[in-house]
Amino acid sequence: MAPQHRDDEDHVPTAGIVRPYALTLGRTRSSVNLPVEVMIQQLPLARRAQWAGHDQNARIIEACEERTSVAEIAAAVGLPLGVVRVLLGDLIEQGYLEVAAVVLSDSSTLTERKDLIERTLRGLRAI
Amino acid sequence: MDFGQSSQPAGAASTKIVVAGGFGVGKTTLVGAVSEIVPLRTEALVTNESTGVDDLAATPMKSTTTVAMDFGRITLGEDLVLYLFGTPGQRRFWFMWDDLVRGAIGAVVLVDTQRLDEAFAAVDYFEAKQLPFIVAINEFDGAQRFPVDEVREALALPIHTPVMAIDARNRESAKAALVRVTEYALDQIISGIGGPQTSVAHY
Numbered sequence A: 001m002a003p004q005h006r007d008d009e010d011h012v013p014t015a016g017i018v019r020p021y022a023l024t025l026g027r028t029r030s031s032v033n034l035p036v037e038v039m040i041q042q043l044p045l046a047r048r049a050q051w052a053g054h055d056q057n058a059r060i061i062e063a064c065e066e067r068t069s070v071a072e073i074a075a076a077v078g079l080p081l082g083v084v085r086v087l088l089g090d091l092i093e094q095g096y097l098e099v100a101a102v103v104l105s106d107s108s109t110l111t112e113r114k115d116l117i118e119r120t121l122r123g124l125r126a127i
Numbered sequence B: 001m002d003f004g005q006s007s008q009p010a011g012a013a014s015t016k017i018v019v020a021g022g023f024g025v026g027k028t029t030l031v032g033a034v035s036e037i038v039p040l041r042t043e044a045l046v047t048n049e050s051t052g053v054d055d056l057a058a059t060p061m062k063s064t065t066t067v068a069m070d071f072g073r074i075t076l077g078e079d080l081v082l083y084l085f086g087t088p089g090q091r092r093f094w095f096m097w098d099d100l101v102r103g104a105i106g107a108v109v110l111v112d113t114q115r116l117d118e119a120f121a122a123v124d125y126f127e128a129k130q131l132p133f134i135v136a137i138n139e140f141d142g143a144q145r146f147p148v149d150e151v152r153e154a155l156a157l158p159i160h161t162p163v164m165a166i167d168a169r170n171r172e173s174a175k176a177a178l179v180r181v182t183e184y185a186l187d188q189i190i191s192g193i194g195g196p197q198t199s200v201a202h203y
């Protein structure tokens, strides 16, 4: 069952059922727009909740104890990005987590874009 | 910007720069040279549905491919974090780039002069998306040094696209590439060319 147009050698196909998306009940789209660099953090509800230790949601919430990006959360819990996005979207909607920093997006104005890029440039020059 | 409902102090932001290029060209090395954390790895799960490559419609078992992406982090102050994403340059991963480049400041296309053709896909892609990018020649030891102009010509780059030689292992050198792409992205805005948001397709 080889892919038809393999265009390079570094491709490592893994055959199998798409199990990780079972965790999201098959959903592959998050309810909240979550770019990889977006920062997430816990809300008080998350600290009050009693989570079973093995629960995916518990692991995600734990990863967000300090403001952390979507990419770092995915790396910390060891689940594919797409899966983590869907789970994060649910936890945000349920009030356990919140988005904790702005990012540039399609709806950013030119001024917002310019300001953030200028801040980044100043920061990079200073490190 | 999105997420105005945040309870963070006004101004807390995160952003990203993409590091693209052919296989083994030094993407992870560059990310690691400037990152404050050892590059982390995250995976995107690619099913036959999203690649459109496999023909497995007849079977309930779906073929999946895992595409790894390395990333690093640079804290640029209390309220600003820059992420660097090293991403595979092959054409078939373009679906992943669409997601990654949305909102990015710009991209560094890392090239090895011995294998310049491996940069074609990335250059084509960023040009099409109008994402500001620079070309950084990773000068591997012993590799023949190419004048920057020859690389520009071979890649058919517009005259304004920055091309520079770097050592991906060296922090200052890697940092210089990040500064250059950020300056270039700013120039593009100031000169009215804008950013990628005008052309990035919704997915």
Ligand SMILES: Nc1nc2c(ncn2[C@@H]2O[C@H](COP(=O)(O)OP(=O)(O)OP(=O)(O)O)[C@@H](O)[C@H]2O)c(=O)[nH]1
Residues within 6 Å of the ligand: B021, B022, B023, B024, B025, B026, B027, B028, B029, B030, B086, B088, B138, B139, B140, B141, B167, B168, B169
């Ligand atoms: N001599 C030398 N070696 C380098 C340089 N940059 C990277 N390398 C080596 O080249 C190899 C590949 O570098 P990586 O940073 O893993 O390249 P990559 O682009 O992330 O590779 P993939 O993710 O597998 O496509 C590693 O063994 C590095 O140590 C360089 O400037 N000089």
Ligand SMILES: [Mg+2]
Residues within 6 Å of the ligand: B027, B028, B029, B070, B086
């Ligand atoms: Mg790598």
